[in-house]
Structures are given as C-alpha cells and as structure tokens.
Amino acid sequence: MTSTAQPPPLVDALPTAEAEPPEQGGSRRRGGLTGYLLLLPATLWLLLFFVVPFYSLVATSLFDPSGSDFRGYEMTWEFGNYVDAVRDYWQPLLRSLWYGGLATLFCLVLGYVLAYAIAFKAGRWKNLLLVLVVAPFFTSFLVRTLSWKLILADDGFVVETLQFLHLLGDDGRLLATPVAVVAGLTYNFLPFMVLPLYASLEKIDPRLIEASGDLYANPFVGFFKVTWPLSLPGVVSGTLLTFIPAAGDFINAQLLGSPNQRMVGGVVQSLFTDANDYPAAGALSVIMMGGILMMVLVYVRRAGTEDLL
Amino acid sequence: MSQVAEQSPGGGAVPAAGEETAYDGLRLRQVTKRFGGFTAVETLDLDVPRGSFFALLGPSGCGKTTTLRMVAGLETPTSGAIELAGHDITYAKPYRRPVNTVFQNYALFPHLDIFENVAFGLRRRKRKDVADAVHRMLELVELESQAKKKPAQLSGGQQQRVALARALINEPEVLLLDEPLGALDLKLRRAMQIEIKRIQVEVGLTFVHVTHDQEEAMTMADTVAVMNAGVIEQMGAPAELYENPRSTFVANFLGQSNLIEGRVLRRDADVVSVDMQGITVSVPAARAHTDGDRGWVGIRPEKVLIGEPGEELDAPGNTIPGGVISDVSFVGVSTQYLVRMPWGQELQVFSQNTGRHRIFRHGEPVELSWRPEYAFLLDISQDAHAGAEEGEE
Amino acid sequence: MSRPAGTTGRWVREHLVLLLGLLVLVYTFVPIAVVVLMSFNDPDSRLIYRFDGFTIDNWLNPCAEPSMCDAVVRSVEIGLLATVLATLLGTLAAFAMVRHRFVGRSTANLLVFLPMAAPEIVLGASLLALFVASGLGGQLGFWTILVAHVMFCLSFVIVAVRARLAGLDDTLEQAAMDLYATPAQTFWRVTFPLVFPGILGAALLAFSLSFDDFIITNLNAGNTTTFPMYVWGVAQRGVPMQVNVVGTVMLVLSIAIVLAGELRARRRAGR
Numbered sequence: 012m013t014s015t016a017q018p019p020p021l022v023d024a025l026p027t028a029e030a031e032p033p034e035q036g037g038s039r040r041r042g043g044l045t046g047y048l049l050l051l052p053a054t055l056w057l058l059l060f061f062v063v064p065f066y067s068l069v070a071t072s073l074f075d076p077s078g079s080d081f082r083g084y085e086m087t088w089e090f091g092n093y094v095d096a097v098r099d100y101w102q103p104l105l106r107s108l109w110y111g112g113l114a115t116l117f118c119l120v121l122g123y124v125l126a127y128a129i130a131f132k133a134g135r136w137k138n139l140l141l142v143l144v145v146a147p148f149f150t151s152f153l154v155r156t157l158s159w160k161l162i163l164a165d166d167g168f169v170v171e172t173l174q175f176l177h178l179l180g181d182d183g184r185l186l187a188t189p190v191a192v193v194a195g196l197t198y199n200f201l202p203f204m205v206l207p208l209y210a211s212l213e214k215i216d217p218r219l220i221e222a223s224g225d226l227y228a229n230p231f232v233g234f235f236k237v238t239w240p241l242s243l244p245g246v247v248s249g250t251l252l253t254f255i256p257a258a259g260d261f262i263n264a265q266l267l268g269s270p271n272q273r274m275v276g277g278v279v280q281s282l283f284t285d286a287n288d289y290p291a292a293g294a295l296s297v298i299m300m301g302g303i304l305m306m307v308l309v310y311v312r313r314a315g316t317e318d319l320l
Numbered sequence: 321m322s323q324v325a326e327q328s329p330g331g332g333a334v335p336a337a338g339e340e341t342a343y344d345g346l347r348l349r350q351v352t353k354r355f356g357g358f359t360a361v362e363t364l365d366l367d368v369p370r371g372s373f374f375a376l377l378g379p380s381g382c383g384k385t386t387t388l389r390m391v392a393g394l395e396t397p398t399s400g401a402i403e404l405a406g407h408d409i410t411y412a413k414p415y416r417r418p419v420n421t422v423f424q425n426y427a428l429f430p431h432l433d434i435f436e437n438v439a440f441g442l443r444r445r446k447r448k449d450v451a452d453a454v455h456r457m458l459e460l461v462e463l464e465s466q467a468k469k470k471p472a473q474l475s476g477g478q479q480q481r482v483a484l485a486r487a488l489i490n491e492p493e494v495l496l497l498d499e500p501l502g503a504l505d506l507k508l509r510r511a512m513q514i515e516i517k518r519i520q521v522e523v524g525l526t527f528v529h530v531t532h533d534q535e536e537a538m539t540m541a542d543t544v545a546v547m548n549a550g551v552i553e554q555m556g557a558p559a560e561l562y563e564n565p566r567s568t569f570v571a572n573f574l575g576q577s578n579l580i581e582g583r584v585l586r587r588d589a590d591v592v593s594v595d596m597q598g599i600t601v602s603v604p605a606a607r608a609h610t611d612g613d614r615g616w617v618g619i620r621p622e623k624v625l626i627g628e629p630g631e632e633l634d635a636p637g638n639t640i641p642g643g644v645i646s647d648v649s650f651v652g653v654s655t656q657y658l659v660r661m662p663w664g665q666e667l668q669v670f671s672q673n674t675g676r677h678r679i680f681r682h683g684e685p686v687e688l689s690w691r692p693e694y695a696f697l698l699d700i701s702q703d704a705h706a707g708a709e710e711g712e713e
Numbered sequence: 714m715s716r717p718a719g720t721t722g723r724w725v726r727e728h729l730v731l732l733l734g735l736l737v738l739v740y741t742f743v744p745i746a747v748v749v750l751m752s753f754n755d756p757d758s759r760l761i762y763r764f765d766g767f768t769i770d771n772w773l774n775p776c777a778e779p780s781m782c783d784a785v786v787r788s789v790e791i792g793l794l795a796t797v798l799a800t801l802l803g804t805l806a807a808f809a810m811v812r813h814r815f816v817g818r819s820t821a822n823l824l825v826f827l828p829m830a831a832p833e834i835v836l837g838a839s840l841l842a843l844f845v846a847s848g849l850g851g852q853l854g855f856w857t858i859l860v861a862h863v864m865f866c867l868s869f870v871i872v873a874v875r876a877r878l879a880g881l882d883d884t885l886e887q888a889a890m891d892l893y894a895t896p897a898q899t900f901w902r903v904t905f906p907l908v909f910p911g912i913l914g915a916a917l918l919a920f921s922l923s924f925d926d927f928i929i930t931n932l933n934a935g936n937t938t939t940f941p942m943y944v945w946g947v948a949q950r951g952v953p954m955q956v957n958v959v960g961t962v963m964l965v966l967s968i969a970i971v972l973a974g975e976l977r978a979r980r981r982a983g984r
Contacts, residue, residue, distance in 0.1 A: 046813025053806035053867055060864040061828050064839035071842040121737045128734025142971050147741050149967035150748055152925050153944040154960035158744035201741060259832025266948055276834040283841060283932055296838040300831060394887050414890040427888035431906045441892035
C-alpha cells in the first residue's frame with residue numbers, strides 16, 4: 012500500500028538532501044568490539060604514562076617537603092608547598108608569562124605576514140615555501156639555538172652593527188639579556204604559528220578579499236573587516252600552539268640568557284635534577300599546568316572557537 | 321489519491337500476494353528505510369523488468385538514492401525484501417550481489433591507473449583474461465589510449481566514462497547509476513546521455529538511473545518512476561507521465577502545469593464535465609484522477625492556445641475570455657506569456673513562434689482555449705504547488 | 714634594465730607582502746646557514762664558538778668525538794623504536810576514532826589533545842614523579858626514555874592519521890565493495906594505500922619529535938645520553954663542530970624526504 016497524499020511535514024522541514032546520501036558519519040561508523048580493541052593500546056599507553064603520571068605529580072606536590080629522594084616522601088597534604096612555590100618563584104613564573112607572551116606576539120606578527128604571503132601571493136611556489144617554513148624545524152632545536160648564541164655573540168656581526176648605529180652602547184650586549192631570550196623563543200616557535208595561520212588563511216576565497224577591496228576601498232579596513240576575522244581560528248590555535256611551549260621552554264633562557272632570565276621550566280628542571288626538591292618541583296609544575304589550562308579555556312571561550320585541531 | 325504504484329499500467333503491476341512466479345528482473349517489495357525517526361523510503365513496491373532502462377526521478381531528499389543504495393547493498397532496508405532474478409538479496413553483502421554502481425562523484429581509485437580501476441572487479445573475482453576484457457571495455461567507452469593514466473589526469477567526462485566502464489565490465493544483472501552526470505556541464509551532459517543510452521542498448525543490461533533532472537530521465541529511460549517523500553508518485557513511460565500526470569506533484573515536477581480549481585458537474589462514460597470558474601470544460605474520463613466533486617483542472621502551458629478576443633481558435637473546446645497579458649518572455653522558439661484571468665489566477669501559455677500569430681504585448685486582452693483531450697483532472701486535496709519549486713532547473 | 718621610478722614603486726607596493734614574507738623566511742634560515750657554515754669550521758679553540766677557518770675534517774671524521782656518535786646512535790635507536798610503536802598504536806587508534814562507534818568519544822578526544830597542549834616540562838616532570846613513586850627512580854634510562862617518547866608522539870600520530878582518514882572519500886570503499894572486494898580486500902587494496910601517505914608523514918613527524926626532544930628526555934634519562942642531551946652538556950664546556958655536521962645531515966635528509974614526497978605526489982597527479 013502506498014498512500015501518498017501529502018509529503019509528511021518532516022520532509023518539508025528538511026528541504027536539503029537530508030537522507031541522501033544518508034548522514035555518512037552516523038550510519039557508517041561501525042559498532043561492536045573492534046573499535047574498543049583498536050583504541051585500547053593507545054588509550055592504555057596514554058592513561059599509564061600521561062594521566063597516571065599527572066596524578067602522581069599532583070600527589071608529589073603535596074608530599075612533606077622535608078623528605079628526600081633517599082629517605083622517601085610522606086603524603087601529608089602539604090598545600091603549603093604551593094604557597095612556598097609561588098613565594099619563592101613568582102619571578103620566574105611571571106617572567107615565563109611575559110617572555111612567552113612577547114614571543115607569541117612577535118610570532119603572530121611575523122607568522123601572519125609569512126602565512127599571508129604564502130597563502131595569497133606565492134602562486135605556484137606555495138608548496139616549496141611551506142617546505143621551507145618547516146625545514147628549519149628538522150635541524151636539532153639545540154643546535155639551532157647554539158647558532159643564535161654565535162649570531163648574537165658580543166663580537167658578532169649583529170652586536171657590532173647595533174653598536175655602530177648607536178642602538179646599543181659600546182659595552183652593550185645582546186646575549187644574556189631578555190632580548191636574546193625572546194628572539195630565540197620567537198625564532199624557535201615560529202612554525203607553530205605559521206602552519207595553523209596558513210591553514211585558515213588558505214581557506215579564504217581570494218575573491219572575498221577582492222570584494223572587500225571593492226566595498227571598503229581602503230585595504231587596511233578591508234583587512235580588518237574581512238581577512239582578519241576569517242583567519243581567527245588560525246590565530247587562536249597558532250597563539251596557543253606557540254605560547255604553551257614558549258612559556259614552558261627553558262633552553263633559550265639557559266643558552267641565550269643569564270640566571271636573571273631564568274624561566275619557570277628551568278626552575279622545575281633544576282629542582283628535580285639538581286636540588287632533588289620533588290614536592291616544590293611538583294607544585295610548580297601543577298601551577299604551570301593549571302595556569303595554562305585556565306588560559307586555554309578562557310581564550311578559547313572568548314575567541315569562540317571549538318575546533319582547535 | 322492513493323495506490324499509484326499499483327495502478328500504474330506502464331511499469332508492471334505488483335502481483336497479488338501468494339503469487340510466487342520467478343521474476344527475472346529487479347523487484348522491491350514493501351521496502352521501508354528509516355534513519356532514526358526519519359523515513360527515507362516508505363513501503364516501496366517496484367518492478368524493474370530485465371533489460372530495461374529505468375529512471376528514479378525526484379527532488380533531493382525524496383529517497384531515490386537511498387533506494388538505489390539498498391539495491392547496491394550499501395544500506396539495509398528496515399523492512400521489506402529486494403529480489404533480483406528470483407533470488408532474495410535483501411541482506412546480501414554488496415560484494416556478493418551481481419549489482420554494480422556508477423557513483424555520483426565516480427569514486428575512481430586515485431592510486432590506481434585507469435586500467436587497474438576498470439580491472440578491479442574482475443580481479444576480485446579472479447577472472448581470466450582480464451587484460452582482454454579491460455581493453456575491450458575501454459574501447460567501448462573510447463578511452464583505450466588513457467589506460468596508463470591516473471584518474472586525476474582525466475577530464476570530468478572521461479572520468480565518468482571510466483566509472484561506467486568499471487561497473488559495466490562486470491556484466492552485472494543490474495547497473496545502478498547515481499546522478500552520474502550531475503558533475504558535468506550542460507553540453508557534456510547531453511552528449512553523455514546519448515552515449516549511455518547507446519551503451520545500454522548495446523550491452524542490453526538492466527540500468528537503474530537515479531536523477532533529479534526530469535529532462536535527463538525522460539531522454540534516457542524507457543520507464544520513469546517519479547519519487548517524492550519516500551514513495552513513488554507515478555510510474556510509466558516518459559510521454560505517458562508527461563501527458564497524463566496523476567498528481568499535482570508529477571504535473572509540476574515534470575515540466576510545468578496550469579492547475580485551475582473547478583467543480584465536477586457530470587461524469588459520463590468517457591468524459592467528465594467540470595465547471596471551471598463559470599466555464600464548462602470537459603476532461604477525458606481516463607485523465608480524471610479524482611472521485612471528489614471538486615478538482616484541479618490541469619493543462620500544460622504549450623497546449624493552451626492564445627488569441628485576440630473573438631478570434632476563432634483551432635480548438636473544439638470552450639473559449640475562456642477575459643484574459644490580460646501580464647508578462648511576455650520571448651525565448652526564440654516560443655513566446656512565454658503570463659495571462660491574468662478574470663478570477664485572479666495567472667496562467668502560463670507557451671506559444672510556438674510559427675509566424676501564424678503576432679506576438680502579444682503586455683496589457684493586451686486575449687482569449688484562451690485548449691483541446692479537451694489534453695486536459696487532466698487532479699485531486700483537490702493536493703497542494704497545487706507541490707513539486708513546482710524542485711522541478712525548476 | 715632600470716625601471717622608471719613610478720613603476721618600481723608600484724611593483725614594490727604590489728609585492729610588499731611577499732617581500733616581507735620572504736624576509737621572515739630568511740630570518741628563519743639565518744641560524745640554519747650558521748649551522749651549515751660551522752660544520753666546515755676549523756676552530757682555534759673549543760671554548761670560543763666562532764668561524765676561524767674552512768675545513769672538511771668535521772665531515773671526514775664525524776666520530777672524532779666518540780661520545781657524540783654514541784649519543785646520536787642512541788637517539789636514532791630510540792627514535793626508530795618510538796616511531797614504530799607510536800605509529801602502530803596511533804594508527805589503530807585513529808582508525809577506531811574515525812571508523813568506529815564507542816562510548817566516551819569526547820573523553821578520548823581530550824586524552825589525545827591534552828598531551829599536545831601540556832608544556833613538555835610538565836609531561837617530563839609527571840613521568841619522573843611516577844617513575845620515582847613506583848620505585849623505578851634508579852632504573853631511568855633507555856626504556857623510560859622510550860616510554861616517554863611513545864607517549865608524546867602518540868597524540869601527533871593520531872591527529873595526523875585521523876586527518877588523513879577523515880579526508881578519505883568513503884565512497885571509494887563503497888565502490889570497492891560494490892566491485893566484489895571483501896572487507897579485507899577493500900582495506901588492503903583501497904583504504905590502506907590511500908591512508909599510507911598520512912601514516913608515513915605521521916611516522917616522520919614522530920621520528921623528528923623523538924630525535925629532537927630534550928626537556929622530557931633529560932628528566933627521565935638517568936645516565937643515558939641522547940644527542941640533544943649531549944649538545945646541552947657540551948654547550949657549557951665547548952662544542953665540537955661535528956654537532957653541526959649532525960644538524961646539517963638532519964636538515965638535508967628531511968628536506969630530501971619532503972621533496973621526494975612532493976615529487977611523487979606531483980607525478981601521481983600528473984601535473
């Protein structure tokens with residue numbers, strides 16, 4: 012029996028091809044045990060070596076600080092460790108935020124120019140330029156940072172030029188200053204900014220930019236009204252991907268800076284390896300992680316982007 | 321209106337329950353498919369005779385692609401049965417049924433060259449003489465010289481022919497074509513319509529073709545089934561569907577129709593008389609598809625004759641006076657008028673530019689008429705605009 | 714050929730963004746150039762890191778500093794093992810996430826995302842805290858490094874393979890099934906070959922992440938020394954120029970691999 016008077020109201024509500032082809036994701040995903048079995052090894056690995064360790068870190072941060080590696084630690088719910096950590100290390104903490112933030116800002120400016128040039132101006136050289144963006148990435152991080160040490164050296168070309176231009180005093184230097192650290196951070200994390208920016212700029216139809224030129228006439232207004240808002244997802248994920256490792260890094264601060272440029276990552280590292288003060292190191296790590304998680308949440312919510320990756 | 325699929329004389333009636341003759345074509349019985357709460361296909365009965373070129377025509381979302389995918393085995397019906405040459409294939413795996421598909425986006429394997437794409441099905445079934453068969457098939461679709469190329473190197477039309485060859489080479493019981501020409505431009509589409517029709521005649525296989533393009537369906541298929549909202553509205557030969565639509569949806573989706581409200585005055589053996597806005601018109605009984613005392617009088621725009629008031633029109637039917645031209649579009653072979661009638665409705669009139677008539681201007685008074693045998697009568701409870709939007713290209 | 718001033722001005726204005734972009738790119742290559750240059754350096758003293766004279770000795774005797782070569786070998790071993798493990802586990806998980814239904818999808822997404830969002834020092838510190846708490850504090854070395862590397866490579870592999878899989882046109886698999894391929898044949902003849910470039914890319918990424926990691930490794934290495942740890946150590950005492958040889962080789966290798974992939978893709982597309 013096919014009784015076919017009027018289309019059911021639901022169909023009217025679904026004017027676009029809702030059922031054909033049927034929603035791929037939903038009906039195509041297979042049920043059953045296989046999915047769990049495939050997922051199991053990776054999940055187990057991440058649980059055992061990421062989640063459990065983090066729990067262990069939090070526990071460590073609450074141990075009695077008078078313990079030691081040899082005598083063992085006692086769990087005394089020592090929340091005072093956090094107070095002590097902030098009191099003792101507020102300077103490296105703030106410095107990390109400050110250097111990380113500055114480096115992220117510079118990365119955003121430089122990265123935007125580069126990503127924009129590749130996305131819209133590079134023509135058939137697009138792929139080659141993208142390869143060149145990631146290429147430095149493949150030379151050891153530490154070896155590259157050592158090169159910066161040479162470039163910024165006191166008797167190096169850069170310092171001498173700046174001295175000649177009187178931008179730097181005769182005994183002025185770059186190494187062992189915040190400038191060197193921020194420059195190193197900016198340099199090292201630039202690809203983390205360029206790639207997400209490029210990914211979202213590349214999706215923008217160049218005709219939109221032409222249209223904005225047509226409508227707004229002034230290219231600057233056009234940029235801020237059209238290109239910038241459309242590239243926001245890339246800006247959000249780029250800044251996060253840059254800021255998090257930059258704020259946590261201590262290699263640049265250590266190799267290019269002086270003890271006055273010590274960042275929080277370096278403090279944690281030396282508390283663990285040199286001072287063997289595990290509770291303090293744990294507390295400081297948890298503070299870092301907590302701070303970064305909070306920033307990510309606030310930032311993502313304000314920028315209104317869910318699809319980070 | 322109801323039970324259209326069973327009444328349709330053209331497309332093979334569904335046998336009464338209990339009658340179990342081995343049907344050599346494709347047969348769908350009471351097939352229903354639901355996705356969650358949404359019913360894509362509703363108790364569908366369909367017979368596709370062996371060797372025919374069958375088109376499922378309907379707007380997007382009408383369930384035609386779902387029907388096709390159930391035949392291919394890519395979806396499982398919620399209830400009902402699908403039989404092919406007497407075998408129940410309702411739950412057979414796609415790779416175990418003698419059915420092949422030409423996908424809408426062709427779905428050519430990008431990592432294999434054209435030869436291997438076409439050979440794919442034969443190799444899976446461990447056939448001998450693959451190379452010969454592939455070369456013969458590539459010859460049929462005139463792509464022999466492209467055998468070593470990758471799909472991405474071919475044009476859209478060439479890719480389309482590879483997809484066709486890849487399915488055809490398996491000599492399936494039924495070849496399914498899912499909007500196969502949708503991605504091609506108009507000119508190429510027309511050429512491919514003829515090409516596919518030629519190949520179908522040559523190989524003699526059953527083709528089931530899904531499309532939303534009414535012109536494509538009518539050009540290519542022997543039998544067209546018009547689908548809407550999960551059910552088949554009407555099935556038959558293209559000319560029959562066009563000339564004698566049984567529902568407002570078919571009347572509007574296949575071409576265009578004027579639908580004018582009227583009251584049934586008298587039903588004789590072969591003619592139904594209808595009072596249409598004060599004018600009595602007659603409709604052949606075979607073309608009256610309502611039992612009610614009111615109905616939509618339907619007439620195709622090109623069947624309407626137009627003339628100056630008082631002019632003798634070559635039509636034995638009544639003349640309908642009082643029209644005023646409200647729009648004129650000159651389209652070359654014909655002139656398309658919108659004529660506002662005394663009761664407020666605008667009727668479409670397509671007038672062939674044969675030179676016998678001058679072209680009317682906006683605002684001129686005119687009279688309309690048509691031969692009674694071209695009119696049809698539809699159920700008043702149906703929406704007069706059903707299918708009108710989707711039918712527009 | 715000199716252009717009239719007006720034309721030059723306009724040319725510069727039209728290409729300003731491109732020129733600035735190229736300048737940024739040059740900035741990223743300055744240290745690389747220094748690495749390559751220093752690999753040919755003939756230093757007067759190990760304590761002063763500057764270019765003193767040209768030599769190819771560093772290239773001829775890359776293992777003049779045996780401890781460096783040991784560290785490189787260790788890094789390669791760990792890198793290869795971590796890559797194989799992370800790629801295997803990550804690919805399986807990516808298939809599950811794209812192709813299968815399971816309870817707790819958003820939790821799984823979070824579990825994959827967080828290790829990438831967490832600062833390395835926190836990841837390293839957490840692992841160390843766990844190892845110490847479970848009494849493995851004295852056994853830090855090759856195996857703890859490997860465990861750590863697989864952990865932080867996993868997320869990247871999953872994301873890369875998942876992206877490739879999600880971008881795969883699923884009508885291709887339907888077409889294979891339609892053409893008489895069983896599920897196993899469909900997987901090995903269509904799905905796997907098409908996802909393989911994604912898996913390969915993920916593996917390369919995993920290797921370079923592993924080879925280059927310092928922060929996490931340093932906390933969990935015990936007495937084992939990887940190449941980055943070696944560089945860190947000698948950075949204070951005086952750097953052998955062979956370090957730059959390793960840096961240059963890595964650069965050349967990775968560019969060669971990327972270019973080979975690009976060429977292959979181009980040939981495949983036939984353009």
